[in-house]
Amino acid sequence: MDTRYVIGLDFGSDSVRALIVNSRTGGEVAEGVVYYPRWKEGKYSVFAESQFRHHPLDYIEAMTQAVQEALNQAPEGVAKQVVGIGVDTTGSTPAPVDEQGQVLALKPEFAENPNAMFVLWKDHTSVSKADLINELAHSGQFTDYTKFIGGIYSSEWFWAKAAWVSEQDPQVAEAAYSWVELCDWVPALLAGNEAPAQMRRGICAAGHKAMWHDSWNGLPDQAFLSAISPTLDGIRERMFDQVYASDEKAGELSQEWADKLGLPAGIAIAIGEFDCHMGAVGAGAGSYDLVKVIGTSTCDILMAPTDVIGERQIDGICGQVLGSSMPGLVALEAGQSAFGDLYAWYRRLLMWPIEQLAKDDAQYTALAAELDDKILFMLTQAAEQYQPELTGPIALDWHNGRRTPYANQRLTGELSALNLGTDAPTIFHSLVEATAHGAKAIMDCMTSQDVQVDRVLALGGIAKKSRLVMQLCADVMGRSIDVVESEQCCALGAAIFAAVAAGEYASTADAQAVMASPIASRFEPDAERHDFYQKRYELYRQLGGYTEELTETRTQLNS
Ligand SMILES: Nc1ncnc2c1ncn2[C@@H]1O[C@H](COP(=O)(O)OP(=O)(O)O)[C@@H](O)[C@H]1O
């Protein structure tokens, strides 16, 4: 039998990865990783206002280069044997598009306008719109469209972003025919069917972020959307009325993109999904496996059979959608809005003086670069030797708000119980511990609503890079954690769907059985440390309760 290959494209927050996989064995053949050039320069984002935007050209250029890099590394002849492409992306990362599906920032008049670009998942500028959506959905005047997304709509999601940006920028509102999620746009771009009327959208983004549900006939009613903002008047009929799972095709590779990428025209492009949902498939997960994708943020997927979940609302999570990860299973999504981002924030804080020196004096440039490279490693080494005290410094992981349990993006990070002896590694340890407590809070939220967790799996940058973080998570959660071997597990999941969409396998389960990643290592919890951290977890929760009250007061002061 001829060897066939598939490509998984994984669009992360900072970079895109292209992974070439042998579809008959699951063997990873080559990869290309390319950082988004404009994003790397810090363009279009305003950290202090939680505004984070991606230029569509960053995606287009980085994707093209990543595929070419991967093909250059692969043995000769592989390109001709590629039969399918799968795509996963961050989300909710929507953009305004014209009637042809062109993202507005690709037009000269909007080329430098952040409101015409993709609004990255971690952009929280639309908090007030999310509040309004919750108010409307819970008012009794409309269907409660938050029923299958944990009961609370978040400013990380589609409608809050579309409404907020449109109100901020009347020119964008005027030019926007519709809005589209990144995970739907990339496959459509490759297939040349990106006009909203032709584009085939995935159930994953629609169900988790755009309040799509069969029971209310798809998207929320137009009256509800118009109540969010008059700028959304008439948009429902310019959206979509069909959704698909990723074992289906979004289209076929167009001649234009085949030429650009050096691949055969006409190969299958699978329907796109969010990174974590495909990561779970790449990790070989099935019912009752809690899959933690641990990187800048975390995204947690727990799958369960439909008869176990039924029509029950699972509170406090980010969504429960049939077929958003493995077709046929309900995938519950949850996550932390900042995980590695918390460590990145601390690194930036400590780097401030040296960066200021380096700005004015070139003799510090090399030192600044070396420190930037080593600082997390140095902190990790020191934190590994640190013996935490029961009443020592304790932190919250809410620097970018709280995604789960019970989304509240207004919440802030906190650091408590400092004294004059508190040093940098101690604070770093408390930040790592805070992220582990956040992970436990998510698992407890699910298990307390009778959704069992039989196994915890971890993948993503931090799962591979930091033994300190993984051991702390195991100790705090009181669970063994299996770390998946693949360095590019989300891309591997995308490749699995590419193989199914290309007809290489009859079902995703068949493809997963052959192609999913093995487990590389296991972190076992230590019983004594777990007892110790249980007590610290109570302090974390108390600090959380106090912060919620303080946030309420701050919100009132601001209003
Ligand atoms: N040695 C380390 N220990 C802990 N965190 C790390 C380490 N190195 C990098 N990180 C964090 O990993 C995050 C990036 O994760 P990664 O999975 O590579 O990317 P992404 O989330 O974009 O997919 C950053 O937030 C960074 O702070």
Ligand SMILES: O=C(CO)[C@@H](O)[C@@H](O)COP(=O)(O)O
């Ligand atoms: O929120 C989701 C999916 O719903 C993720 O795309 C988001 O957390 C981004 O993930 P990364 O931390 O960049 O890997």
